[in-house]
Amino acid sequence: MTSTAPMDLTFLTTAVAVGLPFFAFLTIMIFIRAYPRLSAALSIGSVGVSMVAALSLLFRLWSVQHPIEYSGLWLGGEEFSLFFGFLLDPSSLLMFALVGVISLLVQIYSLGYMKGDPGFSRYYAFQSLFAWSMLSLTISSSLIQLYIFWELVGLCSYLLIGFWYEKFSATQAGKKAFVMTRLGDAAFFLGALLLLLHLGNVSILEINGPSAANRLSPAFLTVCVLLIFGGIVGKSAQFPLLTWLPDAMEGPTPVSALLHSATMVAAGAFLFARLFPFFSHSPAAMTVCLAVGTISMLMASTMAMVERDIKKVWAYSTISQLGYMVMGLAAGSSFAGLFHLATHAIFKALLFLCAGVWIHYFETNDMYEISSKNGRSLKIPLFCTVLAAASLSGLPPLSGYFSKETILSVLLQKDNPLWFVAGLLGVFMTAYYAFRPVFIVLFPRNLEQSSHEIPNKALYWAMACPLILLSAMTAGLGFFEDSLSGFLRTPLPQERGWLLPASVAVGLFGVLLTWYEFGRRTAPRIGFVERYAPVKTFFLKRWLLDDLYAYLLKTVIYRIFAEPLTRNDRRVIDGGIKEFCRFTVSSGRVFSHVQAGLLRFNLMVLFVILTLVGLSFFLL
Amino acid sequence: MIVPFNHVFMLAGAVFFLGLICIFTRRNLIMTLIGIEVMMNAAAIVFVASAVHWNRLEGQAFVLFIIGVAATEVAVGLALVVAAHRVTGSVDPDRYNFLKW
Numbered sequence: 244m245t246s247t248a249p250m251d252l253t254f255l256t257t258a259v260a261v262g263l264p265f266f267a268f269l270t271i272m273i274f275i276r277a278y279p280r281l282s283a284a285l286s287i288g289s290v291g292v293s294m295v296a297a298l299s300l301l302f303r304l305w306s307v308q309h310p311i312e313y314s315g316l317w318l319g320g321e322e323f324s325l326f327f328g329f330l331l332d333p334s335s336l337l338m339f340a341l342v343g344v345i346s347l348l349v350q351i352y353s354l355g356y357m358k359g360d361p362g363f364s365r366y367y368a369f370q371s372l373f374a375w376s377m378l379s380l381t382i383s384s385s386l387i388q389l390y391i392f393w394e395l396v397g398l399c400s401y402l403l404i405g406f407w408y409e410k411f412s413a414t415q416a417g418k419k420a421f422v423m424t425r426l427g428d429a430a431f432f433l434g435a436l437l438l439l440l441h442l443g444n445v446s447i448l449e450i451n452g453p454s455a456a457n458r459l460s461p462a463f464l465t466v467c468v469l470l471i472f473g474g475i476v477g478k479s480a481q482f483p484l485l486t487w488l489p490d491a492m493e494g495p496t497p498v499s500a501l502l503h504s505a506t507m508v509a510a511g512a513f514l515f516a517r518l519f520p521f522f523s524h525s526p527a528a529m530t531v532c533l534a535v536g537t538i539s540m541l542m543a544s545t546m547a548m549v550e551r552d553i554k555k556v557w558a559y560s561t562i563s564q565l566g567y568m569v570m571g572l573a574a575g576s577s578f579a580g581l582f583h584l585a586t587h588a589i590f591k592a593l594l595f596l597c598a599g600v601w602i603h604y605f606e607t608n609d610m611y612e613i614s615s616k617n618g619r620s621l622k623i624p625l626f627c628t629v630l631a632a633a634s635l636s637g638l639p640p641l642s643g644y645f646s647k648e649t650i651l652s653v654l655l656q657k658d659n660p661l662w663f664v665a666g667l668l669g670v671f672m673t674a675y676y677a678f679r680p681v682f683i684v685l686f687p688r689n690l691e692q693s694s695h696e697i698p699n700k701a702l703y704w705a706m707a708c709p710l711i712l713l714s715a716m717t718a719g720l721g722f723f724e725d726s727l728s729g730f731l732r733t734p735l736p737q738e739r740g741w742l743l744p745a746s747v748a749v750g751l752f753g754v755l756l757t758w759y760e761f762g763r764r765t766a767p768r769i770g771f772v773e774r775y776a777p778v779k780t781f782f783l784k785r786w787l788l789d790d791l792y793a794y795l796l797k798t799v800i801y802r803i804f805a806e807p808l809t810r811n812d813r814r815v816i817d818g819g820i821k822e823f824c825r826f827t828v829s830s831g832r833v834f835s836h837v838q839a840g841l842l843r844f845n846l847m848v849l850f851v852i853l854t855l856v857g858l859s860f861f862l863l
Numbered sequence: 864m865i866v867p868f869n870h871v872f873m874l875a876g877a878v879f880f881l882g883l884i885c886i887f888t889r890r891n892l893i894m895t896l897i898g899i900e901v902m903m904n905a906a907a908i909v910f911v912a913s914a915v916h917w918n919r920l921e922g923q924a925f926v927l928f929i930i931g932v933a934a935t936e937v938a939v940g941l942a943l944v945v946a947a948h949r950v951t952g953s954v955d956p957d958r959y960n961f962l963k964w
């Protein structure tokens with residue numbers, strides 16, 4: 244089961260790919276924080292090497308038959324043993340390469356976006372820390388090891404959301420993200436510990452193996468799966484823990500692109516795909532997962548339809564696409580989920596980075612303002628946004644079309660048509676909210692005449708090059724569907740002939756409706772949802788989820804737990820200690836006559852007495 | 864285990880006495896704290912060595928507690944040192960004798 248680690252080329256490549264960003268983080272934080280350029284160069288260089296290593300691993304192991312595991316015993320005894328190491332199998336290699344590529348592109352982009360920021364080196368240090376922990380997460384060999392890196396990426400998320408810590412809302416958002424994801428993580432950790440206690444080994448291959456599920460009773464298995472799914476709900480911002488993600492947009496935009504859309508939040512769906520064989524032993528839990536994915540997907544789409552802040556639109560869209568991934572996985576196809584994860588990572592990173600260019604040059608998040616400040620004059624981000632939005636709404640021949648198609652065809656295989664109808668409704672809403680910002684920016688009203696010169700061409704191109712690369716990938720990745728399916732060794736789901744035209748038609752209908760409401764010359768520029776004020780406020784307030792949390796916090800946590808506990812603390816504990824102190828002081832007055840008043844002398848006497856007592860055990 | 868069991872014990876003993884000497888000879892409260900930490904680590908070494916020698920997990924688990932206690936102790940200890948420094952203006956333990964009078 245556990246291979247000892249031979250020092251071969253694969254192992255070394257993996258170790259270098261994982262180790263270099265961590266080395267960069269330590270070096271920047273300890274030695275070269277004062278030199279921003281050097282820090283950026285070191286960080287980009289190390290993640291570049293990581294990316295090359297990750298890609299070479301992907302190509303070298305493309306046709307490898309069995310998962311490769313290098314692991315060593317970290318902690319163990321008779322009851323259980325914990326192994327730490329690397330596990331290279333198709334899904335982890337795919338994610339490994341994906342994280343490497345997007346990290347590198349985002350770090351290059353950040354050269355332009357973070358230019359002149361006082362925390363430039365700190366930013367790159369955190370980016371390196373994130374690259375290290377995310378890369379390690381993808382190739383962790385045991386669930387506990389994965390959990391450690393899972394928490395580390397959560398920490399990076401907290402640090403980077405609150406990166407501009409002088410802004411109060413940013414620190415609040417960071418705190419909210421940290422606490423809400425921690426809620427889910429507590430469940431995940433509980434599930435992992437239960438598995439560890441009952442199986443004695445939580446290495447991922449072992450859990451997914453046929454023997455593990457047979458050793459657990461079905462009810463217990465369902466509980467474990469649901470607990471682990473709790474972690475996925477927290478990290479992937481699924482219902483009911485979804486409100487932290489839009490708030491996380493307080494961080495710098497490249498951070499939103501990398502952490503809060505492409506990689507870190509997708510870690511939840513990745514974990515699902517990782518434990519897919521284990522999860523699928525419990526049909527009851529899978530149905531719960533499917534329902535949670537569907538609810539989050541629809542809920543987040545409605546929120547995105549009324550939002551004005553362009554980053555928040557993409558944030559809601561991320562939640563809803565993650566909902567799609569969870570739906571695809573829970574409906575029984577790990578390929579559908581993983582493929583959508585890969586395509587979504589690329590086109591959503593692209594959308595965020597494009598939005599970042601506008602936010603950087605026009606200093607506003609509001610899409611109407613971007614529009615009236617002549618946002619369309621920046622041609623590259625405009626073109627890339629259109630491409631990525633088309634991919635997001637599943638229009639052929641872009642990558643999103645292929646991946647969404649697989650998910651829909653998996654949903655169609657379910658007995659209950661409800662899931663498929665929900666999926667189709669999601670396609671419509673996705674197309675609607677994806678093209679709303681596009682048309683608003685593309686056809687501006689009351690244009691402000693301002694000559695917007697791009698001050699620094701080199702930095703503009705540092706931001707534009709990653710965009711072009713990412714849009715090339717967005718356009719091309721879909722055609723690798725078959726080879727990816729072969730690589731992941733998961734069959735493509737059966738497609739029905741009428742599904743293709745149906746879903747494309749629904750998507751196109753969404754786009755056309757958006758054009759009718761926002762695009763054409765005499766368009767009212769008010770969406771059909773926004774006409775009904777109560778509905779609009781309901782969606783804008785995120786279905787009152789935040790208010791619900793505030794209410795629960797106030798009634799349950801404060802009234803029932805916090806207040807009695809505070810009273811207990813003040814009266815019983817503090818009062819008791821006060822009495823005890825009074826007693827100690829008065830008795831100290833009596834005994835102070837015996838002591839010499841020299842601390843070191845007292846210690847020496849204490850030591851001698853204890854030694855004598857110890858010796859007496861042996862001698863007597 | 865590659866290292867003989869006895870040698871680990873000798874090492875732990877040496878570390879323990881180094882800590883002890885540190886406590887007895889230094890006139891600085893912070894150094895006293897460090898001495899205590901060193902002695903605790905000696906105890907931890909013995910625990911780990913015994914755990915490996917008898918192949919029992921409890922010893923290793925106990926070390927985690929020792930580390931936790933050591934960290935807590937430093938936090939509380941340093942807070943006490945700061946408080947003591949505020950009161951007396953020095954960190955020399957020999958000056959803390961006013962309970963006597």
